[in-house]
Amino acid sequence: MTSSATTSPALPRTAPSSGSGMPIAMIIGSCVSLQFGAALASQLFPALGSWGVTTLRLGLAAVVLLLVVRPAVHRWDRVQWRSVILFGLALGAMNGSFYAALSRIPLGTAVAIEFLGPLVLSAVLSRRAADLACVAVALAGVSLFGVESLAGITSLDPLGVVLALVAGLFWACYVLTSARVGETVPGHGGLAVAVGVGALALLPVGAGGVARAVVEPHLLLLAIGCALLASVIPYALELSALRRLPRHVFGILLSLEPAIAAVAGLLLLGQPMTVLGVIAIALVVAASVGTTLTARAAARRAVLPQREPTGEIAIIPPELLGADDELVTTADVQGAGR
Numbered sequence: 250m251t252s253s254a255t256t257s258p259a260l261p262r263t264a265p266s267s268g269s270g271m272p273i274a275m276i277i278g279s280c281v282s283l284q285f286g287a288a289l290a291s292q293l294f295p296a297l298g299s300w301g302v303t304t305l306r307l308g309l310a311a312v313v314l315l316l317v318v319r320p321a322v323h324r325w326d327r328v329q330w331r332s333v334i335l336f337g338l339a340l341g342a343m344n345g346s347f348y349a350a351l352s353r354i355p356l357g358t359a360v361a362i363e364f365l366g367p368l369v370l371s372a373v374l375s376r377r378a379a380d381l382a383c384v385a386v387a388l389a390g391v392s393l394f395g396v397e398s399l400a401g402i403t404s405l406d407p408l409g410v411v412l413a414l415v416a417g418l419f420w421a422c423y424v425l426t427s428a429r430v431g432e433t434v435p436g437h438g439g440l441a442v443a444v445g446v447g448a449l450a451l452l453p454v455g456a457g458g459v460a461r462a463v464v465e466p467h468l469l470l471l472a473i474g475c476a477l478l479a480s481v482i483p484y485a486l487e488l489s490a491l492r493r494l495p496r497h498v499f500g501i502l503l504s505l506e507p508a509i510a511a512v513a514g515l516l517l518l519g520q521p522m523t524v525l526g527v528i529a530i531a532l533v534v535a536a537s538v539g540t541t542l543t544a545r546a547a548a549r550r551a552v553l554p555q556r557e558p559t560g561e562i563a564i565i566p567p568e569l570l571g572a573d574d575e576l577v578t579t580a581d582v583q584g585a586g587r
Contacts, residue, residue, distance in 0.1 A: 286479025301458010320438025337446025357511025366417025390532025
């Protein structure tokens with residue numbers, strides 16, 4: 250799915266660093282891996298169904314992450330478990346509804362529509378006019394897909410559009426629950442267990458596909474490739490890049506995801522890009538970049554000295570002027586779970 254990374258909920262805040270060429274390449278590589286993984290997943294839909302593929306992808310990714318991270322779950326209390334379970338349910342629903350959408354509409358279109366979720370969340374939490382304007386730009390872009398369909402240029406499955414919107418809604422839930430896990434669970438164990446929870450939650454609807462993959466090794470191998478491309482590799486690349494890149498740069502680069510998804514759909518799935526479709530995706534990318542930049546500007550203003558009427562200098566703490574902003578930039582809504 251577009252569905253990497255927020256970043257893992259427990260990833261550290263990073264400071265700007267020099268020599269960012271390699272980290273930038275890592276982020277681009279993460280986006281490419283993620284979208285090509287989604288394209289590979291869509292090729293498995295006829296055999297395993299979208300829900301079966303999602304369940305397999307999350308289950309296999311969970312096995313890898315749990316083996317690598319080895320979370321100390323025996324030390325977690327009730328609050329931590331509740332946070333991780335809610336995170337896992339949001340993660341599973343987001344991935345499941347996105348792949349269900351992907352079985353009905355083109356990859357680039359699905360990703361662009363899904364991006365409305367975190368963008369609207371950003372505007373709601375920040376209440377900045379600039380973020381509201383970014384959402385308006387994104388909505389204008391997405392509406393162009395409808396214009397295409399009404400004009401007969403393309404034909405979009407209405408249920409696919411609804412499923413992509415549902416995926417965006419659960420992406421917003423994913424952001425909020427991810428932030429909660431980051432506050433309550435140290436390290437990356439919360440993400441690893443949440444991926445497993447998401448897989449278990451989808452098992453009732455994906456069991457048929459899982460069963461078929463188990464008895465047909467070539468399908469299982471393709472599912473493993475999907476899990477690596479769409480979860481494990483993006484997580485590893487983003488984790489490494491976040492240690493070396495400023496967060497706003499990270500967010501801007503991840504905003505390219507709808508464009509990369511459209512290219513992956515064209516190259517791997519033969520899904521053509523129309524002129525209106527390209528414009529629509531460009532507007533969604535611009536809106537996502539704009540949200541990242543406005544959050545960056547707000548964060549900088551939050552730590553600047555503010556002059557009181559008395560002439561004294563007061564430092565305004567970030568928690569009073571934008572703590573929520575960091576939760577909703579694109580940099581915080583990408584990751585292995587997506």
